[in-house]
Amino acid sequence: MKIFSYLPHNEISRNAAVCKKWRQIAYDTRLWNSVSLRPEVSGLHVYSIEHLMSLISVRFAASLRYIELPMELITHPVLHELANKCPNLTHILLDFSTAMQLHDFNDMQAFPTKLRTMCICLSEVIFMEGFMRKIYNFINGLEVLHLIGTYEKADEEEEEIYEVINVHKLKSATPNLKVVNLYGINFVDDSHIEAFSSNCIQLECLAVNFCAKVTGSSLKILLSRCKKLKCLLMNQCSLQNDQVMAAEWEKSAIQELDITATDLSAESILDLLTRIPSIRWLSAGQLDAFTDSVLKMWGENANLKNLVALDLEMCDNLSEEALYKFIGRFGHNLKGIVLSGIPTVTDSLIANVMPVLKNLRILKMGMPLDCSNRMQSKVHVDQLTDTVANYGKYMERLELSWDNDTLRFSDKSQKGIDTLRVRCPNLKCLVLCDGKYYEIVKANFERADRVTVVRTSKNSTTSNVYLLSHYIELIFN
Incomplete structure (x- = not known):
């Protein structure tokens, strides 16, 4: 067993x-307390509704706590059986993403009532209201809601956008929500954020990553109504400077913020960051306006005593000197820092700041392959691994994704790799660009029976999301 x-x-x-x-x-x-019946995820195929009904009754029963259902298995008999035979079911994922036609739910009279977390993968064209109308009375205990859109499937050509789920009705049925994740939904805008803020006063975390229609006009209302909101993630939203500056950040409880790739101006970035009472997690990558002066002013005028995670990926207007001064002043509390995509970040900077970063658990450096020609100097990886090994005893995730033309290593690299492996026993993930150095490091770790640690940047990447206070609740798929 x-x-x-x-x-x-x-x-x-x-x-x-x-x-x-x-x-x-x-x-x-x-x-069988946690089961995925999506073949592309788990490899499990259930070919008939009758077979699934038998499994629910005999195999899953009272032990089942989490289940993932593909479109073809989401029928009212299945949902009735789950409600009747699985009293401890608290997490459910309903995948409608490949749906071209919805089943008939007119006869549905029951639905699991103890759900704490529900994830719905939306279809591009199928309207969900017929199904949702039947479950509104059963989901008022939900604390975590994921609505996953079709961002990754979207074409560059402009197509007609359908509002396939009625968010305004959904929010009325879920007053106890604490975590809401609206990921990559092409119709979500500020009116939907305002709708959640009007009914979900317990809200602690809101993520609207890759919702391009969100401009920030609802931020003022959101922050005034949701006094418990600590985490706000807006990666690649279309935020407007005036809307962001109009929000009363100084009166909010925000501690974790993601404004990556939002094209905010230097003025609005500085205004926003200096008004937040106490920030602990910030992702501000791909912002051309995040310059040395912004970094300096932020450090001088904001409360950064609780800052534990900082992501400045692809902020290539930052200099080595500015980063050195900032990290030297605030690095003692940092547990995660992402500095990839910045040409001035090399082994010399890390050698200078690593003695300060004694609590560091996540470190990401390197340069994307399509931008590697911007590197003006080579990176001596032997010196880098030795520095990380000496000062990063708590290191859990490390990424050094420079390409093979940028990395320099010697015949004595094995010694540095041995030191890193021995002195960083908590290391779970080491991401490197595919090439000769990757093969050397991978072979070293495999000989020590740590076969899952070393990974290639083609398949893996590192970020600070593990340090979010609601990381477990935000995981989907």
Whole structure:
């Protein structure tokens, strides 16, 4: 039972064919408390509704706490069975993203009532109101809501945008929400944010990443109504300077903020950051207006005693000197810092500031392949790994994604890699550009039976999201 608990469900199912003993263990409900029935995610295929109904009754039962359902399995008999046979179900994901036609839910009379977290992957064209109208009476206990849009599927050509789910009605049915994540939904605008703020006074975290129609006109109302709001994530929203400056940030409880790629001016960035009473997590990457003077003024006029995470990725108007002064002053509390995409960040800067960054757990440096020609100097990775090993005893995630033309290493690199591996025992992820140095490091860690640590930047990346206070609740998919 203990061994099987570490295996994915598709392997457990295959093991059930070995013998009667293994079959008894494999079908124990305790191994099936968290189940994904989306084939592309888990490899589990359920070919008929009748088979799923049997599984819910016999295999899942009272042990089930989390389930993911693809479009073809979201029917009212299945939802009735989940409501009746799975009293401890608290997390559900309903994937409508590939839907071209919705099932008939006119006869639906029951839905799981103890849900704490619900994630709905929206379709591009299917209107959800027929389904949502049937579940409004059952979801008033929700604390975490994810609505996932089709941002990654969007074409560059302008197409007609459909409001496939009625957010204004949904917010009335969910008064106890604490975390709302509206990810990449092309129709979400400030009126939808205002709707949530009018009914969800318990709101602590709001994420509207990749919702391009959000301009910030609802920020003033949002901050005045939701006094408990601590986390606000607005990556790649179309924020307007005047709307951001009109919000009363000084009266808010905001501690975590993401304004990455929002094209704000230097004036509005400085006005915003200096008015927040106490910030602990900031992501302000891809902002041309985030310059040395903004960084200096922010450090002089804001309360940064609680700052633990800073992301300045692709802010290439920052100089090495300005970063050195800022980190030297505030780096002792930092647990995560992202400085990738900045040409002036090399091994020399890290060698100078690393003694201050003694609590660091996440460090990201490097240059995207399409921007690698902007590097004016080479990076001596042996010196860099030695510095990180000496001062980063709490390091958990490290990314050094410079390409092979920028990295310089010697025949004695193995010694530095050994030192890094031994002195950073908490290291879970080391991301490098694919190439000769990556192969050397990967082989070193594999010989020490740490086969999952070293990864290539083609498949992995590092960020400060792990340090968000609501990180667990914000995970979806």
